[in-house]
Amino acid sequence: MISSINPSIKAIAVLIPGIMLGFTFDVFTPLLYFIFILIVTFTMSDIPISKWLKFFSPFLIVAASFAWMTILYANQTFSYGKVLFTIWGLEITEGSVITGCSLALRSLCFVSLSLLFALTTDSTKFMLSLMQQCKVPPKITYGILAGYRFLPSFREEMEILKQAHRIRGVHRTKGIKGKLQQLKRYSIPLLASGIRKAERVAIAMESKGFTGERERTHFHQLTVQKKDWMFLALLIGGLAVIYITSYYLGYLNIFGKQF
Structure with a gap:
């Protein structure tokens, strides 16, 4: 279960894909990873779907607004392709629609990764893990x-x-x-x-003798186990496989450059 994963490793496993997805500007890559995150969330955790939807649904409006504003005001780099239609004197191109949808899907990926971490992580254990594994003061x-x-x-x-x-x-x-x-x-x-x-x-x-020193004993000792590294490899490896698939199918777009 994801709730038993070391919180620091889980945070890294969520953070790295979130950063890597920020480089993509196609629809295919974030869409596949969003589906992948949903599969991991509902097969490897006990998060109720109703609870997840309660937190997730407001961000659909935010993602839609991001997409709409990007479609309307995309710069020249992303306004490639033929003009689909004109609204309020603005020409909506094929590239701006793809970029807007990509931004919306990336936003939903960030939200789903955040919910995966927040709803399966105990705050106390996370702080202890930051002290013990990441050496935070x-x-x-x-x-x-x-x-x-x-x-x-x-x-x-x-x-x-x-x-x-x-x-x-x-x-x-x-x-x-x-x-x-x-x-x-x-x-x-x-x-x-x-x-x-x-x-x-x-x-x-x-x-109670708290001095803030780094070298201190802990009643709850958290360790990094094999399953933690496997979870890290799952989320990062899943994104790598999707990147490779998107590249060979001709969909991969990094900062507006088609590969």
């Missing part, structure tokens, strides 16, 4: 982890503040000036609460 990782843990409590405090204001007869204001005043009423108490929490966490960590 503990001061940075523990600080990020502490801030991440504070987010749910800030949401609860925000709701408490809203209810307290309603009880005291302070209603939601209209207009820009009213919104700024409302933001001030909420931000100052939340900022003060955040400072108090940060001080308590710092004191607690100091009292």
Whole structure:
């Protein structure tokens, strides 16, 4: 299962294909890799399809907007081919449509790779893996982890503040000036609460002997196993096979240059 893969190796396995896909400007390559990611996601993890679609569906609108803007305002490098139609005085060419669709598919690939990582990775294990495998300083990782843990409590405090204001007869204001005043009423108490929490966490960590040194022992020791390298090879190797297939079929396009 993907959830048991070492988080650092998983992050590298997601990051490298995401960067490599940024070089392609054809439709065939990102489309095949998007299908490949979906197969890996739903065959090697226990992510519910409904949950995945809930996070993924808003990005369809974003991808469609990227494609539309690219089609309308593609530069000369990507405006090759015959003119398909004209809209608002802009000539829509075959190359601009291909480039726009390629950008949309690449965006969906980035989103699906991100969801594959985010929905199968425990945040605590990820921070521990960054310390143990990537040698990131503990001061940075523990600080990020502490801030991440504070987010749910800030949401609860925000709701408490809203209810307290309603009880005291302070209603939601209209207009820009009213919104700024409302933001001030909420931000100052939340900022003060955040400072108090940060001080308590710092004191607690100091009292338990946390000095931020790199050489430290860990209760949960994470290791890199054979399955982690196999997963890395799967995602990168899958992209390499798709690149080769796209090249031999004549679809591969790198930065507007057809191969």
